[in-house]
Amino acid sequence: MSVRMVLMGPPGAGKGTQAVRIGERFGVPTVSTGDIFRANIKGGTELGKQVVEYTSKGLLVPDELTDRIVADRLAQPDAAAGFVLDGYPRNPAQVDALDEMLAAADTELDVVVEISVDSAVVTERMLRRAELEGREDDTPETITERLAVYAAQTEPLAEIYVNRGILAPVDGLGEIDEVTDRLVAAVEPFLAG
Numbered sequence: 001m002s003v004r005m006v007l008m009g010p011p012g013a014g015k016g017t018q019a020v021r022i023g024e025r026f027g028v029p030t031v032s033t034g035d036i037f038r039a040n041i042k043g044g045t046e047l048g049k050q051v052v053e054y055t056s057k058g059l060l061v062p063d064e065l066t067d068r069i070v071a072d073r074l075a076q077p078d079a080a081a082g083f084v085l086d087g088y089p090r091n092p093a094q095v096d097a098l099d100e101m102l103a104a105a106d107t108e109l110d111v112v113v114e115i116s117v118d119s120a121v122v123t124e125r126m127l128r129r130a131e132l133e134g135r136e137d138d139t140p141e142t143i144t145e146r147l148a149v150y151a152a153q154t155e156p157l158a159e160i161y162v163n164r165g166i167l168a169p170v171d172g173l174g175e176i177d178e179v180t181d182r183l184v185a186a187v188e189p190f191l192a193g
């Protein structure tokens with residue numbers, strides 16, 4: 001089944017985990033900007049060097065870099081029949097950029113899922129993840145900054161998608177399997193055939 005989907009939600013909401021599961025469920029690739037940036041930083045690439053000064057502070061990477069990464073990835077053959085986008089778009093300019101990419105390919109988004117979780121819960125999850133995974137942007141200062149950036153720049157995007165009639169809100173509290181089931185159920189009404 002083809003699905004073109006965006007997964008939104010605050011840092012620590014479990015987006016990454018759910019994005020992979022949803023991609024597998026629908027047989028489409030998951031495209032995570034955060035994962036792409038982290039892989040490049042780890043690999044010491046030119047892109048990695050350019051983005052680390054932003055990611056390490058919890059700030060958004062400049063749009064021109066981010067948009068290009070996403071456009072290149074969505075142009076790969078495996079994304080032609082659909083994708084789950086995790087971590088993009090994150091501000092209004094990226095919404096426009098994504099619209100343009102899809103329009104150029106004569107497609108559009110089917111659904112935008114917004115996972116919501118209480119901010120005390122997400123902070124606690126991220127601090128725990130910092131210990132388990134050693135993600136260097138999971139420090140208390142950076143977490144605070146990422147939550148603030150989300151509230152200021154990304155959360156308002158939900159309204160754009162509400163107005164288009166494609167926003168599906170999902171409660172992110174609970175067991176991972178439970179949240180996946182909720183997500184699948186929330187997405188299905190938006191898929192044609």
Ligand code: ADP
Binds near residue numbers: 033055
């Ligand atoms: P989280 O949602 O848990 O903060 P991500 O893995 O999605 O983590 O993103 C990690 C970092 O990568 C962000 O804090 C930001 O610096 C950068 N980043 C990811 N996606 C984008 C994007 N769409 N635009 C700009 N920067 C981004």
